Amino acid sequence: MAAVEVHDIVKSYRKGAVQALHGVSFEAGHGEIFGIIGPDGAGKTSLFRILTTLILPDSGTASVDGLDIVRDYKAIRNCVGYMPGRFSLYQDMTVEENLTFFATVFGTTIRENYHLIKDIYSQIEPFKDRKAGALSGGMKQKLALSCALIHKPSVLFLDEPTTGVDPVSRKELWEMLRQLKQQGITILVSTPYMDEASLCDRIALILDGRFIGIDTPQHIADNFGEPLWAVGSDNMSKLLRDLRANPHVTSAFTFGARHHVTTDGKPTEQELRDYLSGLGHHDVEIETIRAGIEDCYMKLAREHR
Ligand SMILES: Nc1ncnc2c1ncn2[C@@H]1O[C@H](COP(=O)(O)OP(=O)(O)OP(=O)(O)O)[C@@H](O)[C@H]1O
Numbered sequence: 001m002a003a004v005e006v007h008d009i010v011k012s013y014r015k016g017a018v019q020a021l022h023g024v025s026f027e028a029g030h031g032e033i034f035g036i037i038g039p040d041g042a043g044k045t046s047l048f049r050i051l052t053t054l055i056l057p058d059s060g061t062a063s064v065d066g067l068d069i070v071r072d073y074k075a076i077r078n079c080v081g082y083m084p085g086r087f088s089l090y091q092d093m094t095v096e097e098n099l100t101f102f103a104t105v106f107g108t109t110i111r112e113n114y115h116l117i118k119d120i121y122s123q124i125e126p127f128k129d130r131k132a133g134a135l136s137g138g139m140k141q142k143l144a145l146s147c148a149l150i151h152k153p154s155v156l157f158l159d160e161p162t163t164g165v166d167p168v169s170r171k172e173l174w175e176m177l178r179q180l181k182q183q184g185i186t187i188l189v190s191t192p193y194m195d196e197a198s199l200c201d202r203i204a205l206i207l208d209g210r211f212i213g214i215d216t217p218q219h220i221a222d223n224f225g226e227p228l229w230a231v232g233s234d235n236m237s238k239l240l241r242d243l244r245a246n247p248h249v250t251s252a253f254t255f256g257a258r259h260h261v262t263t264d265g266k267p268t269e270q271e272l273r274d275y276l277s278g279l280g281h282h283d284v285e286i287e288t289i290r291a292g293i294e295d296c297y298m299k300l301a302r303e304h305r
Pocket residue numbers: 013014018019020038039040041042043044045046047160
């Protein structure tokens with residue numbers, strides 16, 4: 001049995017006026033890091049709240065560690081750890097008071113499960129008497145993760161743990177997740193950052209309440225299935241307009257310093273170069289590149305819209 005099984009979950013708000021999830025299904029295996037990747041408002045938080053039994057779906061079924069999210073909600077609350085995107089800490093309580101509080105709620109103590117959080121908590125322990133509200137973003141995140149782990153959950157839900165966190169702390173967090181995985185904990189993590197996809201064992205790409213792709217990051221990239229060019233010139237904003245105006249160009253988006261371009265396969269690289277030179281572009285660069293997860297997301301999003 002999978003650690004998390006989800007079948008056709010539908011969720012709406014305001015009497016159906018806002019449709020947050022349109023029939024989401026997937027499974028996450030034991031000890032897997034499963035990433036849910038998509039922009040703000042795509043439905044990630046709604047899904048996590050349903051799976052951690054905080055809200056009910058309109059329809060569909062799901063189980064966590066073999067327990068039904070509706071019938072067995074009390075048991076699920078004991079076996080999952082949940083780190084919401086915001087407001088998981090009591091800002092006026094100290095670091096140690098926060099952790100003690102979460103341990104007490106679950107009928108355990110810091111000492112009993114210290115081994116689980118040691119690597120993470122030891123980094124903030126020197127500040128254990130500091131109010132949580134006075135911690136840096138990275139330290140808050142380490143404390144929130146320690147609080148979510150203190151009752152030894154079998155499945156950990158992390159909702160956008162790296163949003164608004166500095167690059168060093170982001171890297172440290174992913175390293176911590178690797179270590180937790182090695183201890184057998186299943187991790188569901190949501191993120192709007194496509195570059196974090198490669199750090200997950202498998203990912204689901206979510207768009208407007210629908211999963212538009214589920215696979216390993218490698219397979220998703222391998223299945224891009226069409227040539228992709230990175231294109232640059234001396235006038236990048238005109239270049240984007242000119243690329244989009246070309247009838248053979250099926251998509252053109254800015255990625256960093258260049259535009260990523262797909263076509264219907266008709267123009268050769270030289271023909272595209274001639275087209276752009278003819279429109280007054282200089283220093284035209286065209287390079288065939290391998291698709292990243294963001295390219296795949298854009299393509300799948302186009303196909304689903
Ligand atoms: N309590 C609520 N009442 C009404 N609409 C809601 C409520 N919660 C979420 N929504 C709407 O449901 C949709 C999905 O929101 P959700 O928070 O699940 O997405 P998300 O991917 O987690 O995005 P974010 O990172 O912005 O929270 C959005 O359109 C959101 O505005």
